[in-house]
Amino acid sequence: xxxTQIKFAPDEKTKGEQLAMTWDDGHRGFTSLRTLRxxxxxxxxxxxxxxxxxxxxxxxxELPGKYKLTGAxxxxxxxxxxxxxxxxxxxxxxxxxxxxxxxCDLCISGTVEQQVQQ
Ligand SMILES: [Zn+2]
Ligand SMILES: [Zn+2]
Numbered sequence: 001x002x003x004t005q006i007k008f009a010p011d012e013k014t015k016g017e018q019l020a021m022t023w024d025d026g027h028r029g030f031t032s033l034r035t036l037r038x039x040x041x042x043x044x045x046x047x048x049x050x051x052x053x054x055x056x057x058x059x060x061x062e063l064p065g066k067y068k069l070t071g072a073x074x075x076x077x078x079x080x081x082x083x084x085x086x087x088x089x090x091x092x093x094x095x096x097x098x099x100x101x102x103x104c105d106l107c108i109s110g111t112v113e114q115q116v117q118q
Contacts, residue, residue, distance in 0.1 A: 001025060002095050006080070008069070016067060021098065029102035034067050037084060039101055040091035063087075 003021045011018035011032050018032045040046065047056040065085020075081045075092055083089035093101075 029104035031101045042090040
């Protein structure tokens, strides 16, 4: 599953911006930048497991610009790399991860069974 279009749009709910995505299965969804940043998959944000020992990062003070997207670029054919206003740019969002963060009404309410494409 890959997005065929990714663009930024104003987000009325959070008064910020959101990522609007169209997927190759026809799904149209969106994810607020706040959600995107809060689910940054990099080791510094999420922690990592090394030799079965989990490392949990210490809570970081919120810097200005944390939820401001300053750049985005496709990484290979599998992920989106984004940089943020506080200088953070190590998060790579795979398409799968992006899709799981979809906040459209259908995904949030869970009324649509995610169809697994074989
Ligand atoms: Zn959705
Ligand atoms: Zn991160």
